[in-house]
Amino acid sequence: MTHTDYLWFNTPQRQAFVRITDEVRSIVKQSGVREGMALVSAMHITSGVFVNDWEDGLLHDFGEWLEKLAPSGLDYRHHRTGEDNADAHLKRTIMGHQVVLPITSGDLDLGPWEQVFYAEFDGQRRKRVVVKVMGEA
């Protein structure tokens, strides 16, 4: 069986990390799937989905690190189209744009510190994540 749902975001800041573990878990419960997998995937190409620690200091470190590896404000070729967000495309590539979460006994099968995050790198507008649950009742 399968179940599909969507999460919507509109972050006030251009860049933000939003914890979505509870929202994904809720969709898994609604799905009725007890053994399977949940795909959680950003539908926009300047945002991502990743699993890491729910610790504000580390999320701050991620932001600084991504700015160092994929700086904003460079003379990117992409900006000749009128865009100014090439760095957002690169940053989301490093963080990953999707995760597949195991479902065991009707719940997300996560380790003790695993939390699911939405990573926004070009926000301040409505964007979407698809959650596709597949497995057995």
Added chain:
Amino acid sequence: MTHTDYLWFNTPQRQAFVRITDEVRSIVKQSGVREGMALVSAMHITSGVFVNDWEDGLLHDFGEWLEKLAPSGLDYRHHRTGEDNADAHLKRTIMGHQVVLPITSGDLDLGPWEQVFYAEFDGQRRKRVVVKVMGEA
């Protein structure tokens, strides 16, 4: 139900980004799966598969950025085996070697700008991507 197919590549350049959205969609349609997932995964360790924007400037930016983060021509330990492509292994790691695409109502469930690409970092020879479709009719 499941369905398996393979895409073959032999790029004239050593490094290339090839859009494969239409090929993957065609395999999904052939599969008969209407709700499920499609795994699209490079079978060689110097190529990748990723989702991003179909814009030549940005693809150019990706190439320059990868060369900066994972330069070719360095004195890599891997090259003592006679290989000269260590950077290709690193570059494909940044881009990712696979994606899982949601299938809804018999079609890829992609956002407005999502396109699927094959990323070649050591081309000029025959290489392969596996597409494994799984779900319900």
Added chain:
Amino acid sequence: MTHTDYLWFNTPQRQAFVRITDEVRSIVKQSGVREGMALVSAMHITSGVFVNDWEDGLLHDFGEWLEKLAPSGLDYRHHRTGEDNADAHLKRTIMGHQVVLPITSGDLDLGPWEQVFYAEFDGQRRKRVVVKVMGEA
């Protein structure tokens, strides 16, 4: 049908790459799934799972490269919590924390050089990887 198993690790070094292709293949054989997918995912947020070459020189290159892109010993904000492993969170992000492996005719459907690795960046303690197999007999 689905099948779930776990691999345990306790690496003597803080950082290590451990080949797990055979262990994953063995779990797939036990599962009875002949067509489907196997999710192999680190359950700790300072380790990862990736597919690449089984060549010691290249694995050495990966270690040096990750230290360059995500250095240890910097003044990370995460360390104000008493932790000292922020770099491990970043390194695992670059390598990826999971892979989905296609299963065809009852075996992993891997290319000629594809090997599955567990990547440890903060070891010397017991940590876990989940393997979730899903598909048809």
